[in-house]
Each structure stands twice: as C-alpha cells, then as structure tokens.
Amino acid sequence: TQLLEQSPQFLSIQEGENLTVYCNSSSVFSSLQWYRQEPGEGPVLLVTVVTGGEVKKLKRLTFQFGDARKDSSLHITAAQPGDTGLYLCAGREIQGAQKLVFGQGTRLTINP
C-alpha cells in the first residue's frame, strides 16, 4: 500500500507569515493533487501536478512536484485568515486508473 506522509499535521501562524506544507512518499505517483477541505464539506481540488519538477501557482499558493514524482510541497505567501482549513495531498497510483492515496492532512490555522 502506497503511503503519503504530510508534515506538519498542525500549523498555527499569524496573518502575513509564509508557510510550507510537505507531502512525502517512497512511491512514485503518476500525478499529485492538493485539496482543501472545510468543516462539514468534501475536499475541493486546488491543483494537479503531473510532471516531475513542475511548479504551479494559484495566487499566493505555490505547488511543486518533486523531480522523482515522490513528493510535493505547498507554499503559501502572506497567509490570510481565509486560508484556514485542512489541506490534503493525494497521489494517483500508476497502476490504478482512478485510485487516489491521501495523506493525513495538515490543519492550518491563520490567526488575525
């Protein structure tokens, strides 16, 4: 079973600070996705990275896929209280067409 380890599991910082969340595995994935989940809701897709070394930006969020397609990072610049939520990384297995393997999530709190 492929595993994805996210770190940190909990992060509480002040508005305006920068942060990075990491997602690591010993397995190779065909693609990696980042989701954000609010309480009482399902995960919502933020981005998909496919190519090793790929970098994608979504406003103040920067996502990077590792060269070997085993790890990924999410960097948030100048965090806002609206960024508060559960961030999940999920890798798509190479063998399975659809199965996503999720990390345990990073619960992010941005304090005003």
Place this chain on the structure above:
Amino acid sequence: DAGVTQSPTHLIKTRGQQVTLRCSPKSGHDTVSWYQQALGQGPQFIFQYYEEEERQRGNFPDRFSGHQFPNYSSELNVNALLLGDSALYLCASSLYTGELFFGEGSRLTVL
C-alpha cells in the same frame, strides 16, 4: 448543474446494525468512488464503481459493499456496524479517468 449529492448528511446507528448511504454523481459523470474519512485523518479509498461494476477496492472488509445503478447513482452498504466505522463517508464522481468531484459527505456515528 447540481454537483455530487449525498444522503443522508448525518445518521446515528448502533453496533451490529446495517446502513445504506446514497450518492448521485455530478451530471455527465459515469464513475463513482467512495472514501472513508475518520476524524483527523485523510480519506481512505473504499471502492470505485464504473459501468455498474466494482472496478477497484481498497483494504476494507466484505462488510462494506456497494452498487451502481444504470443512472450512475451509487449506494454504499455497511453491515454489522462497529464503533470504528464512525466516520465521514465521501462520494466522489468523475469520468473514468478524470478529475474527482467530492460530495459533502455522510457523517455516520455508531454508538
């Protein structure tokens, strides 16, 4: 265009009972996947249905079963409920190899 809808949103059962959760996929989607998300954890893949057949299955016991109907909607059934089955059950729909869209989930509490 309605997204993925799940019912019920919340339910409480006792140990040993059976439960059925329902999912209507996003319009145009033909594939439904079910995930279990325990409190404080990431979602765990249960199984996926495409063309009314189970195509992939995660590490869940046979107490977990499902069905997909000709209109692509799906049910998740769990028999002989255990306390550890308490979780948020998420349904995700997609085209077979496409992006997953998640519903808001069904929160199951087993007492």
